[in-house]
Amino acid sequence: MKVLCAVDGSQFSQWAVEAIGALGRSALSSVTLLHVLDTRHLKPAGAPHVATYRGVKAAMEKSGDTILRRATGYLETALSQSAKRPRTDVKTLLLHGAPASTIVQRATQDRSDLIVLGTRGMSDIKGFLLGSVARKIASLASCPVLIVKQPMNQLRRVLLAVDDSKHSRKAAKVLRAGLLPETAEVTVFSSVVSPFTDLAAGYLSESKREALMRPQVEQAERLVADIRQDFLKEGYAVLTDVEQNHIVDHIMKRSEAGLTDLLVVGARGLSSRERLELGSVSDSLLRHSPCSILIVRGARG
Secondary structure, eight states, X not given: OEEEEEOOXXXXXXXXXXXXXXXXXXXXXXEEEEEEEOOTTOOXXXXXXXXXXXXXXXXXXXXXXXXXXXXXXXXXXXXXXXXXXXXXXXXXXXXXXXXXXHHHHHHHHHTOSEEEEEOOOOOHHHHHHTOOHHHHHHHHOSSOEEEEOSOOSOOOEEEEEXXXXXXXXXXXXXXXXXXXXXXOEEEEXXXXXXXXXXXXXXXXXXXXXXXXXXXXXXXXXXXXXXXXXXXXXXXXEEEEEXXXXXXXXXXXXXXXXXXXXXXXXXXXXXXXXXXXXXXXHXXXXXXXXXXXXXXXXXXXX
């Protein structure tokens, strides 16, 4: 597994680097630490300003080298915690450009299997109008993106949120491909949302509501049981959970209660217009979930 980890010198990016040490080490072949210098606003305007431009750019590059050197130290410490300590190649890279697009382009060029980055999160309004780097990367990247929101030195409790789609199946497959340590416990979760409004529900008896919901509940139970079997074959400890409420609400409650170290969701690729809209489950969880989140995108459609 080839990992590209974006760092910016913040505490959040340090958490991202350290989280790599919590992943399954058997499949971790290489890690590239990438720092992107956004020098687009530095434009030499005439001869008198050229020296200033070069000086500022050189200072930024020196700072970038320091950030990468410190990140390398954090990573080596995190990787040394493994008892097996398999060989993992570590590289550093300093690039110029727009952070989100540069990170995604490099991941594509290197054929990275995973992008890792830390984020401090953004408010709804600011995230909608401007778009955080994490949100842009999650929507643009073709490979899975691990967004670290809190220290994740150990990966013990993983919540895999699924529905009956190929994107959920892909997310489950990514987890089973060596991303998780052998000691991780996976809960396969699915949510069944009521097909009728609160007003309509008021005209139905409890027995009728249950009868109408039963086929959906049974389908969800078959789904999580099927995915559970796939994890059991790989030797993971697996639980299942089917709830009759909104998926975001339930996941948020679990995260806030400290029951989840990592949330994993599969999501279809988004069109340009859809990237600007609010309301998708993966986007809502990315913005609101207090725990770290792994987003596995599939092809659009």
